[in-house]
Amino acid sequence: AQSVTQLDSHVSVSEGTPVLLRCNYSSSYSPSLFWYVQHPNKGLQLLLKYTSAATLVKGINGFEAEFKKSETSFHLTKPSAHMSDAAEYFCVVSAAYAGGTSYGKLTFGQGTILTVHP
Amino acid sequence: ETGVTQSPTHLIKTRGQQVTLRCSSQSGHNTVSWYQQALGQGPQFIFQYYREEENGRGNFPPRFSGLQFPNYSSELNVNALELDDSALYLCASRGGQGHNEQFFGPGTRLTVL
Numbered sequence: 001a002q003s004v005t006q007l008d009s010h011v012s013v014s015e016g017t018p019v020l021l022r023c024n025y026s027s028s029y030s031p032s033l034f035w036y037v038q039h040p041n042k043g044l045q046l047l048l049k050y051t052s053a054a055t056l057v058k059g060i061n062g063f064e065a066e067f068k069k070s071e072t073s074f075h076l077t078k079p080s081a082h083m084s085d086a087a088e089y090f091c092v093v094s095a096a097y098a099g100g101t102s103y104g105k106l107t108f109g110q111g112t113i114l115t116v117h118p
Numbered sequence: 119e120t121g122v123t124q125s126p127t128h129l130i131k132t133r134g135q136q137v138t139l140r141c142s143s144q145s146g147h148n149t150v151s152w153y154q155q156a157l158g159q160g161p162q163f164i165f166q167y168y169r170e171e172e173n174g175r176g177n178f179p180p181r182f183s184g185l186q187f188p189n190y191s192s193e194l195n196v197n198a199l200e201l202d203d204s205a206l207y208l209c210a211s212r213g214g215q216g217h218n219e220q221f222f223g224p225g226t227r228l229t230v231l
Contacts, residue, residue, distance in 0.1 A: 032218050043122075043208060044161070044222040051218070090160055094218050104149060104218055105174055106210075108160030 002027040002093045006109035014117045019078040021112045023091030026072060033074045034092040034106070035065055044090070050074065061085070086116045122211050122223035130229045131199050139194040139226045141209030148213065150192040151220065152184060155206040167192055196228075204230045 007022035025031060035047040048059025055067040065076045074091060091109040123142045131137050143150050149168045153161035163176035167186035181197040190211070196203055206227050210220040 034219075036222075043224040044210075046219065046221070049219055104151065104166055104212065104220070105163045105176070106151070106153070106161070106220060107163070108153075110160050 002029075002031065002095060002107045004091050004093050004107055004109035006089075006091050006112050008112050009110065010113045010115065012115040012117065013081045015083055016080050019076070019081045019085065019114065021076040021089050021091075021114065023074045023076065023109060024072050025074060025091070025093045027093055027095065029095045032094045033065075033067060034094070035059065035063070035074075035076050036090045036092055036108075037087050038090065038111075039087045047076070047089075081114075081116045083116050083118065086114055088113050122209055122221050124207075124209050124223040124226050126226060127224070128227045128229075130231065132231050133199055133201060135199050136195065136197045137199060137228060139196075139207050139209075139228070141192045141194070141211075141223060143190045143192070143209075143211035144221050146213060147211035147221070148190050149211060150186055150190065151210045151212075152192070152194045153208040153210065154178070155208060155225070156202075157205070161208055164194070199230045201230050204228060 003026045005024045033050040036044040037047050038044050047063050048057045050057045050067045057065050063078050067074050088111045090111050092106050094106050122144050125140045151166040152164040155161040164178050166174040170186045183195045186192045206225045208225045209223045212220045
């Protein structure tokens with residue numbers, strides 16, 4: 001079984017300040033973890049992914065996430081927010097076990113809406 | 119390289135009707151998954167198709183069914199529509215076993231009246 005908890009439903013920051021979106025996960029298998037972004041009335045875009053290589057993962061648009069197994073966390077950060085970052089962000093877990101009907105199933109968190117103020 | 123495409127973009131149906139949504143996977147991808155995203159929620163896994171066979175299913179009733187074709191495109195069929203079926207339906211494709219990064223289409227917005 002796998003699950004994801006996004007600890008904040010809404011985060012509000014000023015342009016140019018750091019962004020922190022928090023995510024905790026649970027997985028019976030060694031997980032793959034992802035962050036996706038969804039702009040209004042758009043589909044989902046992959047920001048970054050962790051698949052058991054380096055624990056600090058760099059993604060697009062300056063975003064990073066750090067996998068911490070001891071804390072079962074995968075928080076998303078960005079040093080300086082931009083107005084275009086305003087969107088909804090989803091933390092996602094997938095079973096890395098390459099077998100069974102659960103492979104490839106993505107389990108999404110409830111989402112965090114990021115607002116960026118000028 | 120062509121991304122994942124879905125049709126139609128928007129659809130309005132009435133309760134009890136049937137609907138078919140379509141998805142073309144990204145070039146070279148043989149696995150397609152469908153997700154339902156209700157308003158204000160994260161997407162929920164419906165099912166997955168690999169080489170024309172369903173090989174994973176979430177907690178959705180049998181009136182949600184699907185197909186995958188030899189060219190790896192896919193359909194999602196929903197019978198006996200209910201008001202709660204109103205949602206954004208997302209299709210995602212990936213390159214099969216060993217590839218777990220999924221690429222999403224723009225979605226189909228279904229409204230059931």
